[in-house]
Amino acid sequence: MENKELFLGNQAVARGLYEAGVTVISSYPGTPSTEITEFAAQNDEIYCEWAPNEKVAVEVAAGAAISGARAFSAMKHVGLNVAADPLYTASYTGVNGGLMIAVADDPGMHSSQNEQDSRHHAIASKTPMLEPADSQECKDYAKIAYELSEQFDTPVLLRLTTRVSHSRSLVTLEPRQDVALRDFEKNPQKYVMMPAMAIKRHAFVEQRMQQLADYAENCALNRVEYNTGAKIGVITAGICYQYAKEALGERASYLKLGMVNPLPVALIRNFAEQFEQVYVIEELDGIIENHCKAHGVQVIGKELFGYLGEYNQEIVREKILGEHVPFVQTDLDIPARPPVLCAGCPHRGLFYTLKRLKVRVSGDIGCYTLGALAPLSAIDTCICMGASVSALHGMNKARGDDFAAQSVAVIGDSTFVHSGITGIINTAYNKGVSTVIVLDNSITGMTGHQQNPTTGYTIKNDPTVAVDLEALAKAVGFQSVRVVDPYDLDETYKVIKEEVAKKEPSLVISRRPCVLMKYVKHRPPLTVQTDKCKSCKACMQIGCPAISMRDGKAQIDFTQCVGCDVCTQLCKFDAIVRE
Amino acid sequence: MKDLNVMIVGVGGQGTLLASRLLGCAVMLEGMDVKVSEVHGMSQRGGSVVTYVKAGKQISSPIINKGEADIILAFEQLEAARWLPYLKRDGVLIVNTQQIDPMPVITGVAKYPTGVLQTIRDCGVNVVAMDALAAAMQAGSSKVTNVVLLGAMAQHTDIAYDIFETAVRQTVPQKFVDMNLAALRLGYDAAKAC
Ligand SMILES: Cc1ncc(C[n+]2csc(CCOP(=O)(O)OP(=O)(O)O)c2C)c(N)n1
Ligand code: SF4
Ligand code: SF4
Numbered sequence: 001m002e003n004k005e006l007f008l009g010n011q012a013v014a015r016g017l018y019e020a021g022v023t024v025i026s027s028y029p030g031t032p033s034t035e036i037t038e039f040a041a042q043n044d045e046i047y048c049e050w051a052p053n054e055k056v057a058v059e060v061a062a063g064a065a066i067s068g069a070r071a072f073s074a075m076k077h078v079g080l081n082v083a084a085d086p087l088y089t090a091s092y093t094g095v096n097g098g099l100m101i102a103v104a105d106d107p108g109m110h111s112s113q114n115e116q117d118s119r120h121h122a123i124a125s126k127t128p129m130l131e132p133a134d135s136q137e138c139k140d141y142a143k144i145a146y147e148l149s150e151q152f153d154t155p156v157l158l159r160l161t162t163r164v165s166h167s168r169s170l171v172t173l174e175p176r177q178d179v180a181l182r183d184f185e186k187n188p189q190k191y192v193m194m195p196a197m198a199i200k201r202h203a204f205v206e207q208r209m210q211q212l213a214d215y216a217e218n219c220a221l222n223r224v225e226y227n228t229g230a231k232i233g234v235i236t237a238g239i240c241y242q243y244a245k246e247a248l249g250e251r252a253s254y255l256k257l258g259m260v261n262p263l264p265v266a267l268i269r270n271f272a273e274q275f276e277q278v279y280v281i282e283e284l285d286g287i288i289e290n291h292c293k294a295h296g297v298q299v300i301g302k303e304l305f306g307y308l309g310e311y312n313q314e315i316v317r318e319k320i321l322g323e324h325v326p327f328v329q330t331d332l333d334i335p336a337r338p339p340v341l342c343a344g345c346p347h348r349g350l351f352y353t354l355k356r357l358k359v360r361v362s363g364d365i366g367c368y369t370l371g372a373l374a375p376l377s378a379i380d381t382c383i384c385m386g387a388s389v390s391a392l393h394g395m396n397k398a399r400g401d402d403f404a405a406q407s408v409a410v411i412g413d414s415t416f417v418h419s420g421i422t423g424i425i426n427t428a429y430n431k432g433v434s435t436v437i438v439l440d441n442s443i444t445g446m447t448g449h450q451q452n453p454t455t456g457y458t459i460k461n462d463p464t465v466a467v468d469l470e471a472l473a474k475a476v477g478f479q480s481v482r483v484v485d486p487y488d489l490d491e492t493y494k495v496i497k498e499e500v501a502k503k504e505p506s507l508v509i510s511r512r513p514c515v516l517m518k519y520v521k522h523r524p525p526l527t528v529q530t531d532k533c534k535s536c537k538a539c540m541q542i543g544c545p546a547i548s549m550r551d552g553k554a555q556i557d558f559t560q561c562v563g564c565d566v567c568t569q570l571c572k573f574d575a576i577v578r579e
Numbered sequence: 580m581k582d583l584n585v586m587i588v589g590v591g592g593q594g595t596l597l598a599s600r601l602l603g604c605a606v607m608l609e610g611m612d613v614k615v616s617e618v619h620g621m622s623q624r625g626g627s628v629v630t631y632v633k634a635g636k637q638i639s640s641p642i643i644n645k646g647e648a649d650i651i652l653a654f655e656q657l658e659a660a661r662w663l664p665y666l667k668r669d670g671v672l673i674v675n676t677q678q679i680d681p682m683p684v685i686t687g688v689a690k691y692p693t694g695v696l697q698t699i700r701d702c703g704v705n706v707v708a709m710d711a712l713a714a715a716m717q718a719g720s721s722k723v724t725n726v727v728l729l730g731a732m733a734q735h736t737d738i739a740y741d742i743f744e745t746a747v748r749q750t751v752p753q754k755f756v757d758m759n760l761a762a763l764r765l766g767y768d769a770a771k772a773c
Binding site: 004006008031032034035110111134163166167168169170239242243245246312313314325326327328329330331332333334335336337338339340341342367370373374375446447448537540543545547548549557558559560 | 590603604617620624626644645664682692695698703
């Protein structure tokens with residue numbers, strides 16, 4: 001049998017990096033991009049690291065590429081906003097060894113706070129962008145990206161979407177290419193971007209984009225699939241190509257664009273001319289569509305499909321062919337099942353306490369954002385990583401000391417290092433009085449448990465230095481620093497109450513590892529003694545998914561309970577016991 | 580073997596991902612084209628989760644839409660009802676009778692509907708229901724509920740049973756292989772009796 005494996009799209013990108021001879025990777029996790037770096041880290045030939053944030057990651061990768069290695073960085077769509085600064089100027093310096101940056105968009109927002117389209121960054125930063133449609137293409141395009149990067153002297157973006165990143169399909173494996181480290185010559189005209197040099201490099205960038213546009217007209221990445229007799233023409237890219245093929249099959253012909261920036265003109269025009277009706281099928285923004293229209297090619301796109309969410313074959317079938325597949329449906333009223341903090345999650349006790357204290361909570365991004373949902377309902381705002389700390393400072397400045405005495409920021413350990421540290425520096429420096437709570441569960445939970453600079457381990461699980469949060473806070477001017485165990489509800493309540501009352505900046509570290517960590521020993525599950533249970537539902541205030549009401553009494557699901565003992569502190573009748 | 584579309588639905592944390600990976604592996608061993616679409620991230624924290632496994636000569640879209648699934652493997656009753664519209668008219672619903680209350684039910688703003696399975700049967704759907712959790716406990720741990728259900732599904736595909744066994748051996752860590760094989764067998768036998 002051929003050397004085929006059933007790989008996730010992300011795993012296939014990692015394989016592409018391996019085969020392309022990449023030697024340096026620096027990334028920050030973010031769904032749906034995370035597994036690329038995790039899989040790549042399994043290869044001893046590649047140096048891999050988790051950076052504190054995407055800006056650092058892209059700078060590390062750009063430095064490695066300029067110094068002569070093939071380098072890589074991965075992130076989710078919003079991560080590229082953070083890394084936009086180095087990207088836009090790395091576009092001017094160009095590379096030495098190849099540089100690819102993978103950016104994963106999340107149409108439908110399976111796990112994101114917005115639905116932005118990263119193709120805009122490719123256009124604005126004037127870098128080429130490739131978009132694969134399955135795992136094999138993930139691997140192939142990753143390899144092509146390094147050739148393009150070195151040939152055209154540019155960083156290359158690889159755009160993924162959730163369904164490509166997180167679908168498995170068959171991939172043919174090839175051996176690793178040995179790529180020698182290139183010489184790193186001193187060349188300030190190319191690598192020192194200050195006005196005199198950057199002016200010339202900008203001219204180079206414009207020229208490069210023109211050459212890439214010419215390349216786009218004839219390259220194998222952009223291909224036409226004709227079906228005889230088809231009256232419909234479809235221009236598409238990435239996962240939408242798969243949806244279109246599934247829905248329309250041989251009833252349409254396809255122009256599948258593997259390179260989504262820059263876009264070809266003649267190729268599109270020649271294709272479109274042959275059909276009565278041409279559709280552009282692309283999720284999120286109408287970038288291909290607008291390009292077509294700007295060049296006088298009449299197409300139908302967003303007016304039919306819209307800007308929201310994911311597409312699928314059902315939508316394409318319905319919109320273009322007007323066909324429906326019959327299905328069965330019950331008239332049951334089915335309650336939603338939103339995600340919840342795990343049973344025994346250390347964040348739960350903390351949010352329960354904040355709810356009791358009736359404080360306003362400036363929130364941030366991570367598992368703990370789930371503290372915004374009922375019954376905890378403890379979070380007031382959530383914007384982007386790091387914003388909890390800085391936005392609280394803004395609120396306190398706007399609303400004054402009385403507000404500050406009843407408000408806190410909550411931020412996870414990984415998020416704190418990502419962009420909370422600059423926030424606390426701002427607070428202390430500008431005489432803020434915020435109470436900042438670091439939810440230190442010793443891991444990057446939401447994205448699937450990655451190490452970070454506070455955990456004491458590298459991506460390869462080698463022990464390393466850990467950020468000393470207490471010392472760090474003191475060093476920037478937070479003199480009041482306290483540590484609490486969020487499983488201890490009374491103590492947590494007391495400490496936070498004291499800290500919010502203080503007219504100075506204070507940091508509370510709510511410290512307890514995530515229950516999903518392998519080293520965390522679970523205690524035996526608890527049970528409710530039904531004769532003692534008075535059906536008061538006090539234990540249900542914490543929203544533990546293991547506790548439900550059955551026949552009027554509380555009941556604990558033994559398959560979920562990890563014995564954290566938080567619910568026992570709420571039961572006034574000692575009905576919750578360990579058997 | 581003809582095309583096969585399977586949806587595996589359940590509650591985040593129930594092990595639907597491993598089940599889809601095992602099925603994907605089995606299909607690959609059969610020498611067919613295959614795509615598996617997974618969910619990672621937010622909904623894995625106790626939310627409603629769905630994975631798709633598609634096998635055939637050449638697969639385009641990795642996902643399954645309404646009316647396209649040959650089999651829905653549901654790890655929980657409410658999730659079976661939620662995703663039922665994705666089943667083909669002549670498809671099979673294999674369902675674990677376990678009930679897990681979603682948070683809106685726990686907080687009291689919504690009710691867990693009663694008579695879920697009967698309602699689905701009344702729509703003329705072929706339902707295979709079993710207590711997979713009890714079978715998993717019999718095999719050694721609640722953690723192998725997913726493999727019990729996979730075993731039940733093996734009754735309803737053209738893929739030979741021993742291929743599923745090979746998939747388990749290739750995918751599951753060595754020390755858990757025996758327990759998983761026992762779970763697979765219990766599910767397989769239980770579905771035969773249904
Ligand atoms: C700029 C940016 N990068 C990455 C992400 C993806 N992301 C969401 S939460 C999170 C980290 C959460 O870790 P932590 O702060 O430790 O909280 P936990 O989930 O462990 O509770 C990441 C990386 C994002 N939303 N925005
Ligand atoms: S993964 Fe860990 S941090 Fe996230 S909700 Fe579960 S227990 Fe809490
Ligand atoms: S001890 Fe109580 S709060 Fe903790 S996991 Fe078990 S049921 Fe949930």
